[in-house]
Amino acid sequence: MFQSLNHVISMKDFTREMIDEVLELAEKLEPFARGKPCRMLEDKLLALLFYEPSTRTRLSFDAAIKRLGGSSIDFGMVEASSVSKGETLADTIRVVSEYADAIVLRHPKEGAARMASDYSSVPVINAGDGGGHHPTQTLLDLYTIKRESKLEEIDIALVGDLRYGRTVHSFAYALSLYGVNIYLVSPPQLQMPQHIKSDLVHRGITIRETNSIEDVLGKIDVLYMTRIQKERFAEQSEYLAVAGSYRLGSEMLYSARENLIIMHPLPRVNEIDASVDATSHACYFKQSFYGVPTRMAVLVKLLGGNV
Amino acid sequence: MSVKKELLVRPIEHGTVIDHINAGQALNVIRIIGIAGSTGSVVSIAMNVASKEMELKDIVKIEGRELDSKQLDKISLISPDATINIIRNYDVISKYNVELPEEITGIVRCNNPDCITNSDEPVASSFTVTKKPVILRCKYCDHIISEEIAEQLI
Numbered sequence: 001m002f003q004s005l006n007h008v009i010s011m012k013d014f015t016r017e018m019i020d021e022v023l024e025l026a027e028k029l030e031p032f033a034r035g036k037p038c039r040m041l042e043d044k045l046l047a048l049l050f051y052e053p054s055t056r057t058r059l060s061f062d063a064a065i066k067r068l069g070g071s072s073i074d075f076g077m078v079e080a081s082s083v084s085k086g087e088t089l090a091d092t093i094r095v096v097s098e099y100a101d102a103i104v105l106r107h108p109k110e111g112a113a114r115m116a117s118d119y120s121s122v123p124v125i126n127a128g129d130g131g132g133h134h135p136t137q138t139l140l141d142l143y144t145i146k147r148e149s150k151l152e153e154i155d156i157a158l159v160g161d162l163r164y165g166r167t168v169h170s171f172a173y174a175l176s177l178y179g180v181n182i183y184l185v186s187p188p189q190l191q192m193p194q195h196i197k198s199d200l201v202h203r204g205i206t207i208r209e210t211n212s213i214e215d216v217l218g219k220i221d222v223l224y225m226t227r228i229q230k231e232r233f234a235e236q237s238e239y240l241a242v243a244g245s246y247r248l249g250s251e252m253l254y255s256a257r258e259n260l261i262i263m264h265p266l267p268r269v270n271e272i273d274a275s276v277d278a279t280s281h282a283c284y285f286k287q288s289f290y291g292v293p294t295r296m297a298v299l300v301k302l303l304g305g306n307v
Numbered sequence: 308m309s310v311k312k313e314l315l316v317r318p319i320e321h322g323t324v325i326d327h328i329n330a331g332q333a334l335n336v337i338r339i340i341g342i343a344g345s346t347g348s349v350v351s352i353a354m355n356v357a358s359k360e361m362e363l364k365d366i367v368k369i370e371g372r373e374l375d376s377k378q379l380d381k382i383s384l385i386s387p388d389a390t391i392n393i394i395r396n397y398d399v400i401s402k403y404n405v406e407l408p409e410e411i412t413g414i415v416r417c418n419n420p421d422c423i424t425n426s427d428e429p430v431a432s433s434f435t436v437t438k439k440p441v442i443l444r445c446k447y448c449d450h451i452i453s454e455e456i457a458e459q460l461i
Contacts, residue, residue: 010449088428111423111447115430130421132448195451 007117007124008298010133011170016177023143023151025297026290032067033293042069044303047100049092050127051078051107056266057127057136060291061104068296073100093119101303105129123302134167137265138174140294141224144287148261149221157183157216160226160246160271162192167265168226169196176203183216184209187242190232213248218255223248223281225264225271243270250275263287319349322370324392324399325382330355332385333365335457339381340367340374348372361388381414383407385457387441407438415443416459419450432461 005013032038046065050058065072075081083092089112096103097120105113106127113126113133128134145151156175162168162184169192172182182205184192191209200207210216217223228246233239247270248262264272264284276282328336333352342350349370358364373393374382382389383405393401413431417424424432424447434443434452443452452459 089423090428090430107423108421109423109426110419110421110450111445114447115423115428118430129423130448 006302007113007120007126008135008302009113009117009124009126011135011138011174014135014174019139019142019174019177022139022294022297022301023146025300026139026143026293027147029068029296029300030293033064033289033296035067038067039069040300041065041303044068044070044101044299045099046070046072046299047096047103048072048074049096049103049105049107050074051083051089051105051112052128054106054127056288056291057106057134058104060288061125061127061295063292064295064299067292068299070101070299089116090119093124097121102299125298125302131164131166133170135170136291136295136298137167138171139298140287140291141171141263141265142174142178143294144263144283144290145222145261147290148283148286149259151178151180153179154221155181155183155219156222156224157185157213157220158192158224158226159185159213161190161228161232162186162226163190164229164232165226168192168224171224172196172200173203176200176205179205181206182208183220185211185213185216185246187211187228187245190228190242213246214252214255217252217260218257221257221260223260223262225262225268227265227267227269227271247271247273248276249273250279253279253281256281317351318397319351319368319370319394320397322348322368322372322394323374324394325367325369325374326364326390326392327358327361327386327388328365328367328382329361329386329388330363330365332457333367335385335460336365336367336382336389338457339378339385339460340369340372341378342369377414379405380408380411381460384411384415384436384441384443384460387438407436407441410435410446411443414461415452415456416461417445417448417450418452418459419445419448422448422450424448 062072093116102123104125104127105116108130110130110132112129113124117124126133158168197207228243230239260281261283262281266284266288333354351368353366355363387407389405391403392399412433417432424430433446436443
């Protein structure tokens, strides 16, 4: 069990030691994530409550509990559940926490998972609450860096929507625990909010800002790309201009360090050209897989089980 | 310093004097206390009065009324330096500062429309409070309120 954590709601609840524990456990669990038989959580039932569409997060949690020998329940489409009859989330959580040993929740409202944890008698794992937190995404991102690069004293560039993407904010906070150098690459209207930058600098890490990917390509170990969303722009033409300049093609990688890894939380739209997939730098599909051992580690931490 | 001397308006016999209100916040304090035109009590308001400690301040006096802890918490959010004087027979029998709580529940609305506390869920808004300047951070969505807190009071 986590020393002082009954739920996984926000990266802010994690110390560096707790993150390290999860990442170390994820590494031990990787063979099981790849199919080695395992009965570690064989008597455990995980409820998957997804009020919003999700592919990777939902499937990887489902895979994680099943790879550990457990099973899962869900309510299928929201339209087919009591939610469509107007049941509150609080009531749904009270009911489901009597059925299952843990709850994975994705909900459109910010703070939904924190509220759910107030009503649940079993651990709640936040799988995304609106524009809010998505801690297991951050954990799997850190795990990817640990496995494919190294976590300490690296140079990393965060690219794309750094203003509204709160997942990127919590990722940056988590990175600051590892003393990395961060390059922030975004169009002026999508820059990281000042108070977050000040917080990061206050934590003793170096931040540099630019609006061009090419400025940083030769200086980094990790390139973390994110999606630029159409709805952030008033004009379609403005969106197209910005999205076009944040598109990574394999021809741009000539100056890259040999060991550069390129990450993306997926789904990508056109931020990364398919020509990049074949390069040794492309890491986003591995990153997607690493969601399984990372989420297995979180489940084992919360639900017990002998490793 | 006696209250009688300090105030610009007539002293009250029994009631409460709220002093050192941030300049411009007196009407919000009146609203917090729930005083309307039909209340009937004698209410005096002085705004933008010169003050040694805070340049300008507002003062509110209410005849026959004492404040509850929820009202005091609300006042502390918009005027953290406010002092409360309880008056009996024209004398100040008790004087204290409002105290900014470390956490508040159910007295301020989160101004993030997407916050779970602004939905039909049975959950009260809750904030952690930092002082000087007063900043509220929503316990649920992490949203920060630092300006126009009075507008968000429930």
